[in-house]
Every structure is written in structure tokens, then in C-alpha cells.
Amino acid sequence: MKLKPSECWGLIPARGGSRSVPLKNLADLGGRPLLDYCAAAGLAAERVSRTICSTDVGEIATLCKTLGVEVHDRPAELSGDDTPVLDVIVHFLNDIATREGQVAEWIALLQPTSPFILPEHIDQCIDALHSDPKAGSAQTVIRCPHNHHAFNQRVITDGWVSFRFPEERNAAYNKQKKPALALFGNVVVFRTECALEQRAVFAEPSLAVEVPPLFGFDCDGPIDFEVGKALLAANLIGLPHLPRP
DSSP states (O other), X not given: OOEEEEEEEEEEEOOSOOSSSTTGGGSEETTEEHHHHHHXXXXXXXXXXXXXXXXXXXXHXXXXXXXXXXXXXXXXXXXXXXXXXXXXXXXXXXXXXXXHSOEEEEEEEOOTTOOOOOHHHHHHXXXXXXXXXXXXXXXXXXXXXXGGOGGGOEEXXXXXXXXXXXXXXXXXXXXXXXXXXXXXXXXXXXXXXXXXXXXXXXXXXXXXXXXXXXXXXXXXXXXXXHHHHHHHHTTOSXXXXXXXX
């Protein structure tokens, strides 16, 4: 597959089906469709030359064209609940390579369920990849809250609850003794070749770009939409790149 050196495209995977919220990618969050947020970030990122949405739904395609986002048609067989996003990415890359003869060296995966992406988050990941040719990807991360730490996790068996890692929990019983952990933030940028070779979006080795915790917000279910609206209404999230709704 021929690559366009030092070029990054933003890819938005946005299918129509959703178990939690009907047409989730078009659902309202703070006066605009959920998909608007990641699209605006991709379009505003200085290092992203094209922002493209892979979708199977006409309404989403129409919205994307209104926003200035390119549309790539996704076949029905890649639009199910259990379709791995990597399969969507592979189809997208192979199809574009066939049509245009080459694809970008880097792809930024912009997921609509991560609405609080800043353009600079994307650019920072791209810059990190550019500065380290050994890296397969770069991803934003947030610090894991103490209550969510792996050593604090429980398992439930027949109504009984116990620590998942009892020995580690006994040895590291307070915040100070636990090793620092991180959670995925809001965007991953991968080298196209590495992702295809490893069959992994988070191609290894992966560089960490830390972002403030609130920017790692995941908007997946009905309660998440209410929380997201509250964060926006309280001006706790600054998104200066967004056009007025």
C-alpha cells in the first residue's frame, strides 16, 4: 500500500445502529449532534489534511457534507453491533488505496463518543509520532481515578463480591501505595503500516499524550448525554474551535 509521507487523515467511524441510544451519532448534545464535536476537531487540527466519515446512513452522510467532512460509504456487513472498528479501518484504507492509489501515513481515529477532543490533542499525537519513528501509534491518556484503579476492582460470583486482585490490593491498600495507571483519553493516531501489520488500532509501541481528565469523557449511553450537557452548560469544558450551533 503506497503511503503519502507525513500526511494525516482524520477518520470518523459513524454507523447508524446503536443499542444504547437510537441514531446516537446524531443525538443532541448541548444543542448540536454528537458527531459535530469530533468532526469540528478534525477539521480544525492543523496537521490533519482530510477529515472523512465512514458511515452506512444517509442522514449522517448529509450532516457530514454540511459540515465539510468527506463521506466514505460503509457496506452493510461492516455496520453491525459487533463489527470491530479495525475491520472498518481496513476496508476504508483498502478502498481508498484502490481508488486513489495511496493513503495517508498516519490516521487519526476520531470517535463520536469522544466529543471533547481539542484540535491540539490531535496535533500533539501527530507531532509525537513524527518525532519518534519507532512508535506505532500515539494516544491521549488520562490519569486513572483511585476508585477505578485495577486493584480496587471487584468481581461478583453468585451474589458474593471479592477483590479481583486480592494480593495486590492487600499490598497496595491506599492511594499512595498503588502504581499509577492511565485510561484512554479521546483520540489515537496510528501509523497506517503498523496498524495493518499488527492488526491493532493502538499499534505498539504507543506514545502517551496526557490530557486533563474531563477531556476523556465518553458519551455512550443516555446518562452520559445528560452528564455531557451539564458539563457544557457549566462551562467546565472549553471548546473554542466549535462554531456556534
